[in-house]
Amino acid sequence: MNQRRAPEGADDAVLRVCGLRYAVGGRTLLDGLDLRVRAGEAVAVTGPSGSGKSTLLSCLLGLLRPDAGTVEVAGTELTGLSGRARNVHRRDTIGAVFQFGELLPELTPLENTALAALLCGMPRREAYARASALLTELSVPFDRTPTAQLSGGERQRTAVARALMNRPRLLLADEPTGALDEDTRDGVAELLFSVRERWGCGLVVVTHDLSVAALADRQLRLERGRLVPPPGAVEGQPR
Numbered sequence: 001m002n003q004r005r006a007p008e009g010a011d012d013a014v015l016r017v018c019g020l021r022y023a024v025g026g027r028t029l030l031d032g033l034d035l036r037v038r039a040g041e042a043v044a045v046t047g048p049s050g051s052g053k054s055t056l057l058s059c060l061l062g063l064l065r066p067d068a069g070t071v072e073v074a075g076t077e078l079t080g081l082s083g084r085a086r087n088v089h090r091r092d093t094i095g096a097v098f099q100f101g102e103l104l105p106e107l108t109p110l111e112n113t114a115l116a117a118l119l120c121g122m123p124r125r126e127a128y129a130r131a132s133a134l135l136t137e138l139s140v141p142f143d144r145t146p147t148a149q150l151s152g153g154e155r156q157r158t159a160v161a162r163a164l165m166n167r168p169r170l171l172l173a174d175e176p177t178g179a180l181d182e183d184t185r186d187g188v189a190e191l192l193f194s195v196r197e198r199w200g201c202g203l204v205v206v207t208h209d210l211s212v213a214a215l216a217d218r219q220l221r222l223e224r225g226r227l228v229p230p231p232g233a234v235e236g237q238p239r
C-alpha cells in the first residue's frame with residue numbers, strides 16, 4: 001500500500017499530538033500516542049471497533065482531557081486552556097463531521113450551515129452569504145427543504161459545509177461515510193478529501209472503510225493505544 005506524503009516544507013503542522021494517554025473503565029485506550037498533521041495533509045485512522053478512535057477524536061477536539069500528553073491545534077496547546085478558552089479555540093480552528101451529520105433536521109441546509117457562524121457572532125447577512133456560497137460550491141440544494149428530507153449524501157455534504165463555515169485549520173471526521181451506500185459514499189469521500197487542497201485544512205478521518213482510507217495521504221492504524229502504519233504499508237512514496 002502506498003503511503004503518500006504531503007510535500008515537505010517549513011513546519012506547517014496544524015496538529016501536533018505528543019505522548020497522549022487516556023484511560024477509561026480500567027482500559028488504557030491511548031498510550032503514549034503521537035501524531036502530526038500538516039496543513040493540506042489528510043490522515044486516515046483505522047482500527048478495530050472499540051480500540052479508541054472516537055476517544056482520540058474527542059481528545060483532539062478538547063472534549064476529553066487526556067491523563068497525560070499534549071494536543072496542539074494551530075499552535076495552541078489545548079490541555080493548558082480553561083474550558084471556556086478551549087471552546088473558543090475549538091470553534092475558531094476545528095471543524096467536525098460525524099457519521100449522521102448531527103444537523104438540526106427541521107432547519108434547511110442553509111440555516112444549519114449559517115448557524116455555525118451565527119453562534120460565533122458573525123453578522124446574519126455575512127453568515128448567510130458565506131453559507132450559500134459554500135453550499136453552492138459543495139453542490140448541496142438549499143431551497144426551503146428541511147434537512148430531514150434530504151438524502152444521506154446531501155446531509156453529509158451539508159455537514160461538511162457547516163464544518164467549513166468558520167474557516168477551520170483542522171477538519172476532523174468520525175465515520176463520515178459510515179451511514180451511506182457505496183455510490184453516495186464515494187461522492188462524499190471525494191468531497192471531504194478535496195478540502196485539504198481547496199481550503200488547505202489538515203484532515204483526520206476515522207473510518208472502517210479501507211477504500212475511504214485509501215484516499216488519504218497517510219494511513220495509520222490505532223493499535224494498543226498508538227498509531228502505527230497498517231500492515232503492508234510502504235512509507236515514503238511521493239504524493
Ligand SMILES: Nc1ncnc2c1ncn2[C@@H]1O[C@H](COP(=O)(O)OP(=O)(O)OP(=O)(O)O)[C@@H](O)[C@H]1O
Pocket residue numbers: 024025029047048049050051052053054055056
Ligand atoms: N465513559 C466510558 N466508560 C467506560 N468505557 C468507555 C467510556 N467511553 C468509552 N468507553 C469504551 O472505550 C472503548 C473505545 O471507545 P471508542 O468509541 O473510542 O472506540 P472506537 O474505536 O471509536 O470504536 P468504533 O470503531 O466501534 O466506533 C470502547 O470499548 C468503549 O466502550
